[in-house]
Amino acid sequence: MSRYQLHVNGRIHEIEAEPSTPLLQVLRDQLDLTGAKAGCGEGVCGACTVLVGGRAVRSCITPISEVKGRPVLTIEGLEKDGKLHPVQAAFLDTSAFQCGFCTPGMILEAVALLGRFPKPSEQKIREEMEGHICRCGTYPRIVEAVRLAAKGGRRG
Amino acid sequence: MAEPQSPTRRELFELLGAGVVFDITLEAAGQPILATRLHFAPDGKVTLLTGKVELGQGSRTLLTQCVAEELGIQVEQVQVVMGDTARVPDDGGTFASLTTPLTVPVVRHAAAAAREMLKTVKPEEAMLREIPVKAEVRRPQEWTVLGTSVKHVRGRDIVTGRLKFAGDLKAPGMLIGKVIRPEAYAAELASFDGSATERIPNVKVVRAGNFLGVAAPDESTAERAAGLIRAEWRPRELIQPPALYEHFKKTSAPPVANFNTRYPPLLEEGRVTEGLKQAAKRHEATYTLPSIAHAPIEPRAALAYWDEKGLTVFTGAQAPFGVRKQLAGTFNIPESQVRVIAVDTGSAFGGKHGPEVALEAAYLAKETGKPVRVTWSREEEFVRSYCRPAGIIEVRSGISAEGRIVAWDFHNYHSGPASLRAPYAIPNFCCAYHRAESPMRHGPYRSLAAVANTFAREAHVDELAELAGRDSVEFRLQNVAEARLREAIQRAAERFGWGRRRTAAGMACNIEKGGHMALFVELEPKGKSVRLLRMVMAFDCGAALNPDYLKNEITGALIMGMGGALFEELKYDRYKVLNGSFGRYRVPRFSDTPEMEVILIDRRDIAPAGAGESPITVVAPAIANALFRATGARRRSLPLAPDA
Numbered sequence: 180m181s182r183y184q185l186h187v188n189g190r191i192h193e194i195e196a197e198p199s200t201p202l203l204q205v206l207r208d209q210l211d212l213t214g215a216k217a218g219c220g221e222g223v224c225g226a227c228t229v230l231v232g233g234r235a236v237r238s239c240i241t242p243i244s245e246v247k248g249r250p251v252l253t254i255e256g257l258e259k260d261g262k263l264h265p266v267q268a269a270f271l272d273t274s275a276f277q278c279g280f281c282t283p284g285m286i287l288e289a290v291a292l293l294g295r296f297p298k299p300s301e302q303k304i305r306e307e308m309e310g311h312i313c314r315c316g317t318y319p320r321i322v323e324a325v326r327l328a329a330k331g332g333r334r335g
Numbered sequence: 336m337a338e339p340q341s342p343t344r345r346e347l348f349e350l351l352g353a354g355v356v357f358d359i360t361l362e363a364a365g366q367p368i369l370a371t372r373l374h375f376a377p378d379g380k381v382t383l384l385t386g387k388v389e390l391g392q393g394s395r396t397l398l399t400q401c402v403a404e405e406l407g408i409q410v411e412q413v414q415v416v417m418g419d420t421a422r423v424p425d426d427g428g429t430f431a432s433l434t435t436p437l438t439v440p441v442v443r444h445a446a447a448a449a450r451e452m453l454k455t456v457k458p459e460e461a462m463l464r465e466i467p468v469k470a471e472v473r474r475p476q477e478w479t480v481l482g483t484s485v486k487h488v489r490g491r492d493i494v495t496g497r498l499k500f501a502g503d504l505k506a507p508g509m510l511i512g513k514v515i516r517p518e519a520y521a522a523e524l525a526s527f528d529g530s531a532t533e534r535i536p537n538v539k540v541v542r543a544g545n546f547l548g549v550a551a552p553d554e555s556t557a558e559r560a561a562g563l564i565r566a567e568w569r570p571r572e573l574i575q576p577p578a579l580y581e582h583f584k585k586t587s588a589p590p591v592a593n594f595n596t597r598y599p600p601l602l603e604e605g606r607v608t609e610g611l612k613q614a615a616k617r618h619e620a621t622y623t624l625p626s627i628a629h630a631p632i633e634p635r636a637a638l639a640y641w642d643e644k645g646l647t648v649f650t651g652a653q654a655p656f657g658v659r660k661q662l663a664g665t666f667n668i669p670e671s672q673v674r675v676i677a678v679d680t681g682s683a684f685g686g687k688h689g690p691e692v693a694l695e696a697a698y699l700a701k702e703t704g705k706p707v708r709v710t711w712s713r714e715e716e717f718v719r720s721y722c723r724p725a726g727i728i729e730v731r732s733g734i735s736a737e738g739r740i741v742a743w744d745f746h747n748y749h750s751g752p753a754s755l756r757a758p759y760a761i762p763n764f765c766c767a768y769h770r771a772e773s774p775m776r777h778g779p780y781r782s783l784a785a786v787a788n789t790f791a792r793e794a795h796v797d798e799l800a801e802l803a804g805r806d807s808v809e810f811r812l813q814n815v816a817e818a819r820l821r822e823a824i825q826r827a828a829e830r831f832g833w834g835r836r837r838t839a840a841g842m843a844c845n846i847e848k849g850g851h852m853a854l855f856v857e858l859e860p861k862g863k864s865v866r867l868l869r870m871v872m873a874f875d876c877g878a879a880l881n882p883d884y885l886k887n888e889i890t891g892a893l894i895m896g897m898g899g900a901l902f903e904e905l906k907y908d909r910y911k912v913l914n915g916s917f918g919r920y921r922v923p924r925f926s927d928t929p930e931m932e933v934i935l936i937d938r939r940d941i942a943p944a945g946a947g948e949s950p951i952t953v954v955a956p957a958i959a960n961a962l963f964r965a966t967g968a969r970r971r972s973l974p975l976a977p978d979a
Contacts, residue, residue, distance in 0.1 A: 197555065204554055213503035214496020216681070218632055219713040219917045226632065254496030267494040274486055274887055278391025279493030280633045280681030286494060305925040312917060314632040314682050315391050316894030317887065318928045 183243055187212065188256025198244035202236075203227045205243050206253060214254035214283040218312065225311030228284035229253045235291035254283035257290070266290050269328035270321075277315035285311050289325045298329055372424065372445040373402070375453075381406060381413050383442060386426035386656060387434050388418035389489075389679040390687075392947040393884045394434045396488045398442050400881060404473055404480040405446035410488065418655040418677025428654030430685060430779060431597070432848050432945025435880065439943070443472045475878060475939040482939065484883030489679070501651045501678050502636035506706035509638070510539075510550040512699040513561040514709065519570030519910040520718060521774070527566035535560055541702040550699040550707050570910045573774045576625050580727040583748040587769035590752075598752040598783070600768040610742030610763030614733020616802050617742075621729050622791035624750070624955075624973040626722040626775050627903040630922055633681020634716040639696035640706035645672025648693045651680025661690040662697055684895070685779035685948075686720055717915035721778030722905055726750025728791035738803040740814050745792065749773060751784025754952060757792055758846040760816040775905075781892065782948035785847045786899065786955065793843035793956030794971065797963070807842055807960065808833055819851040819875050819936075820844060826934055827873035831855035839868075841961025843953040849944025851875040851936075854893070854953040856961045857929075863978040865901055865962060867929035874933060874950060877941035886933045889950045893931065896954025898923045901976045 185192045187210060194209050206212040206229070215238055218226030222237035229238045232249035257264040263271070266289045276282045285308070292299060292307045299307070304325045313321065327334065374382040383402050389395040399413045416422055418429075426438050447470035475482065492498040515527070524547055529540035538551045538560045547566060551557035574582050590600040611617060637650035645668060652658045655677035663670040680687060692709055699707040711719065726749045733742040743757060743764035752768035768784070780786070800810035808828050815821050824844050833840070833855060844853040857869040870893055879885050902921045906913045914920045955973055963969045 200555060207503075208554060211505070212496075213499065216500070216633070217502070217710070218634070221713070221916060221918055223917045224632070224713075254494075258495050263491075263494065270494050271486070271490050274490070274883060276391075276487070276490075276493055277393070277887060277891060278632065278680065278682040279487075279489070279498055280391075280500060282493050283496045305928075308925050312632060312922060312924065314630060314684070314895070314922065316891035316923065316928075318894060318923075318925050319890060319931055320887065322925070 181244070183246070184248065185246065186248065186250040188251070188253060194243075196243050198242060200243045201239050202229070202231075202241040202243055202246055202251070203238035206238060206251075212253045212255050216280055216283065218281065223310065224281070225284045225288060226281050228287045228311070230287055230291055233291065233294060235288045252287070254287060257286070264290065265332055266293065266324070266328045268332055269324040272332070273320050273324040273327060275317055275320035275324040277317055281311060281313045285313070285321055289328065292325065293329055299325070301326065372442070373449050375449075379408070379412055381408065383413060383415045384423040385415065385417055385438060385442065386423045387438050388429045388653060388655065388677040390429060390653065390683040391681070392888060393487070393881065394429065395679070396485055396884060397434065397439065397881055399488050400480045400485050401439055401442045402446045404478060405443050406450050410480060410485055415488075418652070419674070420655050420659045420676070421674040425656045428657055428688065430653055430688065431783075432948045435943050435945040436849065439880070440472075444470065447472045481880050482878065482882070484881055487884070498679065500633055500636070500681050501638060501649055502633070502708070502710040504638045504649050504678070504708065506638060506640060509706040509708055510552060510699070510703055511554050511557040512548055512550045512696055512707045512709040513557045514695050514715070515547040515549070515561055515564050515566055516715065516719065517566070517568035517570060519568060520573055520907060520912055522568035522570040525567040525569050527564055529564050531563040532560045535563075539699075539703050540564065541699055543698050546695065546698055548695060548699050548709075550703045550705070571774070572909055573907055575907060576623065576725065579725055580623050580748070583725075583727055583771040583773070586772040587748050590767045590769060598755070600752045600755075602756055602766040603764065605763030607742050607744045607763045607765040611731060611733045611744065614741050615736040617731070617733045618795070618798060618802055619729070619731040620795055620798060620971055621727065622794060622971045623727045624725060624787050624790065625904040626725045626777065627780070627899050628717050628722050628905050628920060629684045629686030629720065629780060630717065630917075630920065631680070631682040631684060631686055634711040634713055635687055635692045635720070636708065636710035637693040637696040638706060638708040639693065639700040641700055641704070645674070646697055647674045647676070648697060649676045649678055650693045650696075651683070651687060652677045652690075652693065653683050653685075653687045657688065658690040658693050662693060665694060666697065666701070684781040685783070688779060689721065691719065713917060714915045717905070717920060718912045721776040723780035723786075723899070724750050724773065724777040724784065725775070726784065726787045728787060730791055730795045732795060732799060734799055734803050738805050738810060738813055740796075740799060747784065747788055747791070750787035753783035754785030754788045754845065754847045758817060758820055758844065759796070759814040761814075781895065782847065782951050785845075785949065785952045786896070789843070789845050789847070789952040790955040790959070790973065793845070793953065794959045797841070797956070797960040798969065811844060815844070817846060817851070820846055820853070823851045823873040823875055823936060824853040826936065827853040827855050827871050830873070830932065830934060831869075831871040839961055839965035841957050841959070841964055843956035843960060845949070845952050847949040847952050849876060850946055850949035852950060852953055854957045856957040858958065858961050858965065860962065860965050863976060865958070865976045867897065867927065867958070869930045871932045872934065872950065873936060874946070875936035875938060876946040877943040878939045879935050879937040880943055882935055882937065885946055886935060888947045889933050890931055892948065892950035893954055894923050894928060896951040897927060897958070900955035900958045900973060902974045904974055904977060
């Protein structure tokens with residue numbers, strides 16, 4: 180067991196874990212941040228996506244030892260003072276989900292995407308989101324949601 | 336059959352607080368039941384109690400709309416308690432698209448009756464009586480909530496990550512359970528050695544028949560503990576396609592007519608042998624489709640505990656009362672001592688009917704005396720759940736010189752009887768489903784065998800059009816009598832621009848579960864793979880109770896159907912599954928999604944049919960038909976582009 184200081188959603192947590200423990204497990208089991216989901220365990224479905232140092236990572240295959248003091252943002256930390264992040268608002272506005280299990284990962288990937296490409300083309304959105312699976316098949320709405328968020332939530 | 340246990344009024348008030356509850360006698364799941372349906376709290380909140388569950392298909396939002404509409408209150412004032420067997424009436428499992436046709440009327444009438452009652456009777460008096468249901472529901476032209484696109488009532492919880500799925504739940508002192516699995520798909524546990532595992536502190540090994548599991552204080556310890564168990568299994572051999580299809584035929588039994596079932600296995604009219612003889616042109620072909628996985632994005636999970644009242648299990652189940660019954664049977668206790676709480680689940684597609692994970696958590700909880708949560712891995716979800724049945728379908732048909740289908744002999748082996756009836760006016764037909772044995776665990780899948788039967792039928796009808804030298808749309812319109820289906824075909828054809836269309840386009844149509852639909856597809860073959868360019872779907876299920884959610888469901892079903900049509904297949908060798916992961920089992924992704932358009936034919940005057948499933952049925956044949964036009968080669972086995 181090793182001790183780690185983890186910066187999550189603006190707070191510092193002291194945790195104990197084996198270095199190889201996936202970040203996802205620490206978030207869910209030790210910090211009770213269950214918004215990130217275990218969908219595949221091999222980093223190919225995107226349900227566990229969180230931001231580490233502003234980059235979208237697959238927390239199910241990210242060992243806790245690799246986080247190294249960089250700030251972690253989970254879906255629970257995206258809302259500020261009861262106000263939704265524009266990407267969250269856009270997902271809500273376009274109803275870009277059905278069961279909602281993949282949604283936190285989708286939203287965080289989209290936040291990272293818009294951080295790097297503020298005005299992405301539809302093609303770019305598809306490429307960047309390709310690593311995420313939505314079994315309910317809401318892909319067209321998710322693309323629409325990201326476009327809407329990129330336009331500051333304004334339609335047209 | 337055990338008497339369903341309803342909560343007492345006192346218990347209900349403990350759960351919901353002070354207020355008024357209404358007992359209402361209504362048909363639910365085909366049975367008249369006296370059930371507590373609605374609770375009116377002093378602050379104006381109204382709680383609906385229902386045995387239906389939320390899988391992403393929108394039942395929670397839809398039933399909320401029903402209550403708000405009939406009571407004339409805001410959607411925000413309504414709360415829906417779903418799938419908690421200790422609190423809700425048994426409305427039947429959430430499958431076969433029955434929430435809309437069966438539960439929506441029940442809930443609307445209940446709310447309408449309560450509305451009428453409260454006009455004349457004081458709430459405290461209303462509590463003492465059973466309400467006779469005579470109230471009229473609001474007519475479609477009066478609707479202000481139904482028929483509008485109310486957003487997912489838990490949308491905000493979803494986008495903030497607050498919505499808790501079964502695997503997110505915790506209980507004080509909870510242990511994590513893992514199940515020891517054989518490498519083989521099907522095997523019997525011969526013996527095991529758990530001594531190394533039992534030396535780990537706070538770890539317990541539990542065996543019950545073929546079940547072997549461990550419970551440990553945390554995930555890592557549970558994994559380590561499971562890994563240390565040495566188990567010997569006696570594996571059973573599997574049969575792979577194409578030998579599997581022959582096996583179905585060899586083990587099949589001819590169907591016996593039975594109309595006292597939702598999907599009659601034998602439908603006959605006229606004389607099919609004569610019809611075939613007299614036909615101007617005849618055709619026959621065989622179609623196959625393999626086992627595929629539901630792969631719901633949330634791997635199933637259950638949290639179970641035992642206390643003085645009995646067993647309580649939280650799980651994302653489609654049929655909470657069915658799971659309760661099976662748990663009670665397994666542990667040999669009355670159903671009244673089992674409470675199943677079906678939490679909103681991360682999609683199911685027909686794959687979450689069973690009690691598997693609930694049983695596993697319950698075994699471990701019983702032996703440890705603590706709450707235990709079991710969450711399946713993605714591999715378990717692929718390998719240990721049941722899959723969409725494989726099947727083989729043989730069709731013989733004949734057309735007249737004028738291009739009418741005059742004989743239709745259709746035999747499905749193993750897939751199932753759903754959608755056996757062809758939506759064409761055919762004077763002589765025999766449509767039969769032959770039961771057969773399977774080495775795989777097969778079970779319900781979105782729209783059941785309607786996918787298989789519609790694939791074979793609609794591909795075959797296109798082949799007949801070709802034989803008749805007619806255009807696909809023209810040929811169908813010549814043979815379809817049903818006006819709603821004709822309209823769906825015409826509207827989708829027009830929007831798609833069918834007449835002007837190039838070679839790589841195809842279509843299919845169907846009537847299934849009350850849905851009338853036509854799908855047009857344009858694609859581009861790319862080496863061994865296929866790129867879908869455009870889909871236009873016209874869909875009519877009667878009144879659209881929530882048009883936007885309905886469109887979302889239709890689009891989702893079409894996208895899901897692309898997977899089974901083009902590349903999904905559960906692959907296995909003599910003993911084990913070979914592609915039990917998202918890395919090896921390809922499902923539709925962003926890049927697979929074409930430009931899509933859904934035309935809703937909203938018929939306010941027609942009672943709505945459920946629509947979460949049936950749109951999937953037309954995907955594979957429309958793609959197969961487009962592929963034939965693009966390549967000139969007719970593919971009759973799914974998946975159509977396995978190497979994509």
